[in-house]
Amino acid sequence: MDNGACSYRRFLDGDESAFDEIMKELFDGLVFFINGYVHDLHAAEDLAIDVFSDLVVHKSRYNFKVTLKTYLFMLGRSRALNYRKHQRVLSFTELSEAENALCEERTLEETVLVDERRRAVNAALAKLPDPMRVAVHLIYFEELSYAEAAKVMKKTRKQVDNLLYRAKKELRTLLGEDGEQI
Amino acid sequence: MMRSFEERKAEIFRRSEKRIREQRHRRRILLSCVPLFLCVLLAAIFVLPGRGTNESADRESQRAEAAENASGPIASVHVEALGQAGASWEIGDEKAVRALSRLFESAQERSEEPSFPPDSSLAQADRIGDFRITCVPESGEPVSCLLENETLYFEGSGKTAVLTVEEQAELARILQLPQ
Incomplete structure (x- = not known):
């Protein structure tokens, strides 16, 4: 198992469907991992999207020396810590929204942790x-x-x-x- | 609500395109700054020192022009051996005249008021070994000076200059004097 490196190589060669494969394989896990740092599912999803867009923008940065999963999680951790550093103001959430978020978190957890x-x-x-x-x-x-x-x-x-x-x-x-x- | 798979994918590509556009914009700005920077650098390297050289060259030529205007270039030199009646000769050789002119210029630059001005009341016989050198310029008044041993006395300004050993030797060579 190459944890997405092979798919990414195909994506670099112009195969758009390879990116879907990477997303299906790694996106939820990454969101779940980032959520562990930021404790906000929407922010985690947003950061994961940023991480994936890094893959598209900086195509030559990934050197295939580590697995793509490791690379993405490294980027994810760095972005999550950065987000946490700049997140100084506490935000208030309505109870109904909090319930929704909790529900979504459980769904994600069930997806990632079968x-x-x-x-x-x-x-x-x-x-x-x-x-x-x-x-x-x-x-x-x-x-x-x-x-x-x-x-x-x-x-x-x-x-x-x-x-x-x-x-x-x-x-x-x-x-x-x-x-x-x- | 969390995004669906397609929404996520669309968002990833939307953000990527935006970032790529920003990157290109930044690169374009940077690239437009490079020629500007190079122009300033080249100007600093070539134009400014050049201007300095031009200024000094201008100053030099102005000074030469002023010197030339004062008496004009020397056309010939008339040498008279004092104390020996009728002993005089002309130096018309262009090279010798130029060398003499240079020598006089340098002597004139360091000339000063004499502490003992030459005694003009001396009889011709007492002046054996002295010379009167008259420089005749192409235009203007001739300038004459008195050579007493190693001292040059400029009759116009009344200043004297002591010649160095090398200058004495050169002057003797130019004036075709016995050393």
Whole structure:
């Protein structure tokens, strides 16, 4: 599995349908990942669109040395952190809108995390600090390798390993018996 | 409400096109600035120092012109050996006249008021070894000076200049004097 690199090569050669394949494969996961940082589904979707438009505008920036998924998640993380840095003003949302957003978030979660057990882990993940949450998300949900996750998080492999170890320990406490299976 | 797949795709391409347009616009502005910058750079390199050189050249030519207007170029030189009756000769060789003119100019530049002006009451016999050199310009008054050993006395301005050893040797060569 090349995580979209092959499709992107085809897109660069002029095959428009290859872009659809990349979107179908990676867009929802990226939105879900960015949402972990920004906690606003619409903003996450907006940022994911920006990330994908980067692929179209700067065609030569992706050098095929990492998987396209890793590259997109790196861009996504960078854009999400940037968004968070500039998002200083708290916005108020109407209750009905909040319910809608919650509902959409659940739908997205169900799309990305098909497995029931994964959803339970995801719920527990919300209680963990950001770095631990992101490490678990990338390795268990997105199935990236340790090296790829380290690249996305701009950390060393060892640091990711340590984060995962501590995250697992926390999750075992939070999930009880279910956590033992992680 | 979250966007559908087609809406997302359309939005991605809409934003991409917008960004590409902005990029092209920025590049065009940058490209239009490059020739302007080059023009300014070339002007700074070639025109400004050139202007400085022209100014100094102008000044030089004006000075030469002024010097020429004062007495005009020397046409011939008349040399009279004082103390020896009838001993005089003419130097008409263009090269020698030019060299003499240069020598006089440099001597004139550093000439000053004499502390002991030459004694004009001396008898001809006492002036053996002295020379009167008269420069005759193409137009204007002839200028004459007195050569006493190594001192040149300009009769018009009343100033004197002491010649260096090299100048003395050159003057002797030009005037065809025995060294």
